[in-house]
Amino acid sequence: MSNRITHAIPGTEMGSNTNDHHESQQYNHKVPVPQKQNLFTEFKTSITDIFFHDQPLKNFKNQPKSRKLLLGLQAVFPIFDWGRSYTLSKFKGDLIAGLTIASLCIPQDIGYSKLAGLAPQYGLYSSFVPPLIYAFMGSSRDIAIGPVAVVSLLLGTLLQNELDPVKQKKDYQRLAFTATFFAGITQFALGFFRLGFLIDFLSHAAVVGFMGGAAITIALQQLKGLLGIKTFTKKTDIVSVMRSVWTNVHHGWNWQTIVIGISFLAFLLVAKYIGKRNRRYFWVPAIAPLISVIISTFCVYITHAEKKGVQIVRHIDKGVNPSSIHEIFFTGDYLVKGFKIGVVAGLIALTEAVAIARTFAAMKDYHIDGNREMVALGSMNIVGSFTSCYVATGSFSRSAVNYMAGCNTAVSNIVMSMVVLLTLEVITPLFKYTPNAILASIIIAAVLGLIDIEAMITIWKIDKLDFLACMGAFFGVVFVSVEIGLLIAVAISFAKILLQVTRPRTAILGRVPRTNVYRNIQQYPDAAKIPGILIVRVDSAIYFSNANYVRERTLRWLSEEEEELKASGASKSTVHWLIVEMSPVTDIDISGIHALEELYKSLQKRDIQLVLANPGTVVLEKLHSSSFAELIGEDNIFLTVAHAVAKIAPKLEP
Template sequence: MSVLKQWGKQVIGYPEVQVPVISTKDYVQRFAHNPAGKTKSYLFSLFPILGWITRYNLGWLTGDVIAGLTVGMVLVPQGMSYAQIASLPAEYGLYSSFVGVLIYCFFATSKDVSIGPVAVMSLTVSHVIAHVQDSHGDRWDGPQIATTLSFICGFIVLGVGLLRLGWLVEFIPAPAVSGFMTGSAISIAAGQVPALMGISGVNTRAETYRVIINTLKGLPRTKMDAAFGLPALVALYGIRMLCDHLTKRFPRRQRIFFFASVFRNAFVIIVLTIASWLYTRHRRSAAGKYPIKILQEVPSGFRHVKQPEIDPELLTALAGQLPIATIILLLEHIAISKSFGRLNGYKINPNQELIAIGVTNTIGSVFGAYPATGSFSRSALKSKSGVRTPAAGILTAVVVVVALYGLTDAFFWIPSAALSAVIIHAVADLVASPSQVFSYWRVSPLEFVIWLAAVLVTIFSSIENGIYVAVCASLALLLIRIAHPRGAFLGKVRVRLDNNKETRDVYVPLKTNGVNNEHLDILPPAPGVIVYRFEESYLYPNCSHLNSTLVDYVKENTRRGKDISTVKLADRQWNDPGPRRGQHDLAALNQSLPILHAVVMDFSSISQIDTTAIQSLIDARNEIERWTDGPVEFHFATILSPWIRRALVAGGFGVGTSERLHHEIAPVVPYRDGRSSDANYEETTDDLESGKDLKRVDSASSVPGHEPVLATETPFFHLDLHAAVRAAERSQAVVDSSS
């Protein structure tokens, strides 16, 4: 094996050393290879528990038991609290809690995520119920609407996961999710303040700013509920702050203080439930009312286990609300699972996670559960408790079942104000910190604007509009960045290596954001040679941008081949009048510029190319050659994909200069009158389609005595940028010497 060939394979891993061209047969074989094995692997991947359950041990069991019981103690009061947000009876929050943690462990690829009721999803369910009932009256009650929503959203997400479309979630960036979550948390907290203070007559489903204003106006109507709600909120924050302080002061006992902080929710609920029982048990009015609002009867057990009733007319009524509910299920869960995967050093499978929450919500509808997804607070608690496997969810489910069957009598006396305090305390952690928001500004000011817009729209309009604005703005920014990517015309800088004896050329932009790199001694390419690097895949949204950038630069910095000032006005094109006769200064300026001989394009950042882009590149070549009034060489460096090579050859590139200036690879109107076929072009296309093995050679970097690397028929494709520029400058020197 030659040294050059070995270098091409092992050092840079150039993919086209082994496959200089690629055919349709290669494309089909890539997907049709070993279908039985791929099917078996796919089915096995649907149940990740099979990969770790056989290795389960006592060491894992200890961590799972502690984490499972700890999360269960928090989940029970939170589940009932979030059911209040969803405008559902408290038991439905417990149903969702049980199904979420139990079913998820069989399909999970994350050990930390805890599935169940969450604040944002609960508020969305409340809005969906209100929307349907406002439109159709009381034809369907809240639980039926919520259960149907759970079934349909779960089925949709399950389909997305099974079809492996989880990559769609990647189109929504972190600042958009953070802005939506921050605005939602503020909305939820504002909506719970009236219940915390016992203020009646406030429409908590209105816009957040209206809720805040009406709550302030209603402060004189504060009732005895505030005596339970405010102390609960103060106690929750006080216990956490005290435990954090003691942890710093006594680091050896941080485990004790951690669990003391964890159980603050249960502790506050127990204390206030006892206080509520002592205060209200003898104060029931003749109308059956109590002096403060309490939870009252919570049915024990699973009273609503049945086949879900899917009413077609209800589906029609829910149709407009399904996108927002589905997006929330996707966003929250994937964001949480990825976050804890990064934190704890493992990788999650987004598609499998979608399958997990899809199955969870679909089966949950049988138990009467409403939509559930990953919880930020409980997942963090589960992680900090030392969870080892997803099996911890089984212990959490046991805690919920015990509460459903054994503690419902005690739930009767839980004050609603205390549950509101638990909600406010939980959602406050979802608000982005100032340092996090400032980091958005430092990294990308445009994404900070998206974050701010999501927050403001959520507060002044609705959660639905907030998330739609965040998603649409993010997609718009993505399209703008794709359509107007960065690119640069390059020069070279000569740097010394570590031994300070040898030097090498490094290619850097001549200008950065339109400003010259004055601190670098950049040598431009030889006169008549242009080097351009395009920093994005070359596709239909941005190909016109590259065309314009390249052609405009050529017209501004190189000489026009024909002195148009000597051409009669009647013979000039209508859209290219040129200088008028007698304008000798413009003619002299044109003569002082170099004649363009070669364009070198660095394709190292281009991983995809399409038909429209090839046509645009053909158009750019035609415009440039009309400007120079002669052929121009197009050299391509560092082509990473054989499919890009195939596309360029199909467009007539790589094989030399093209005399077919009017060739169209993608004609909108296939005008054929008087046009003869190009035998050479058809032969090249046939070679590509058949996968003909071309002889390998690199005109710029071949080494005497060694086997060539690249194809002889494509001498204008080069292994690296240095070889491409050297070939273009060498060709320019030959032309200059001959002239």
């Protein structure tokens, strides 16, 4: 470290006295006092930056009423925008994509409804109405709407904590519709009031862990159908599930069911592998579930395997979605329960859908309006709750198939919903002999893709604290329950935010040789400290939550520096100037200013002068408003660290 202390003062390496004079001239700039905004302007700017950063109303200015009406319709229903340029060639791509995802969604929907504890037709209902609403209101071209495994499991788990889906079937269905209604209200409110940034508080690492844990939990739950077990635990943790599996090994397993389940699971996994290896064969894993259902249903029908213990679907209600608006709990105890369940399920569904929409938008290089997406998702779930649907959202597997099938617009969702309508009106009786083992196999094959090992390894390499959040959510879901895993994910995400806010990074800066650039000495080992000067950088806004820490950490840096100087036997063993590099400090509040005042007083007792370098406009304005700039002297606020050192260095010469 001593080599950093003994480097020459800036200007001595640069050559002649002429150069030194030139440097002193260019460092004579003073930091201007920012013009103070009035209260209304400041408030308006802050609100605009937070809620209207994308300037959604700018296109409405100076427009005739007819144009404003059209723009308003396009803002609420984007289909009126892109629909004007819709062509037959685009429809061909959407038709193929819609038929492809329909073949995938029909068997999945039947299985996912069982995860939610509902009859099979409710999964199909949820792939008919919500996709239609989304097609008119959503801004994503690629997302495929319908029930998904994780949300279905979460909803089913939370509902079954309140009611028994068999003994209290009617109230259970009503509570599901109530939860769906409030899930939609939550999503709509977040988008309407432009509060979508709130879902970003659930970190990507936590979502990866939660999804992976949920995938394993869902797969374990399917062992009941895969093995033909009739009596199975209602708990979701891995210990309870495996205990239930092994206690039924002698009398509960059905070998015919196992043969059907394992055979078609292998077929589905092979089809998935083929599609993954060669994108031209994307249709293979897409149609494999429907082929499995058709073949297995035919085999059970002709062999009457249901008489040998093979469990089958037996009945799916025929016909279009019945109205359920009168079944929603708008009063009573179940209203509050439905609200709580709906908020949780709605937020998870929203997080998944927005992530999927952004992913595919980035791949096709188009813009996604997050708040508009939330309004669209909320609207479709509100309408869905009135038409016997449960919480629907974007499905990653179906969206990926939709993308690879060549979809161009949300019309693919309309095509899919029309196929589902045809299924409800005509085909549902044919599912009577579909074995439950096939549905279990389809779900297992679908959810395995949610376990993202590569993402977990990347998280471990990049950020160990993020990995802790990931594993906390993962093990919470697998070993306790879905809701506990979700709670752990949220808690660790918030803990990380609080840790970063309350304990911001600080660094000692040194001068990079042969330059006037000052950088972190840990990152640049050759960077030299300036004798008699300590340069500290604070890499965060200074608020009430971290102000005292910043002050104490700066004083600790100072003490450590003086101890190091004495230990090294440097000729100048005392620091006389403290420069705080403030370019990363985006904002400061009254607690932060008080902390700087206390720091200044502490430094005065040690005969050390405080100097600030490059404070931003907002920070500088507050420093002047609080008179702190006058306290330390306006001459001690500089454009850059280099300016400050050039001004101070001559005062340190013997």
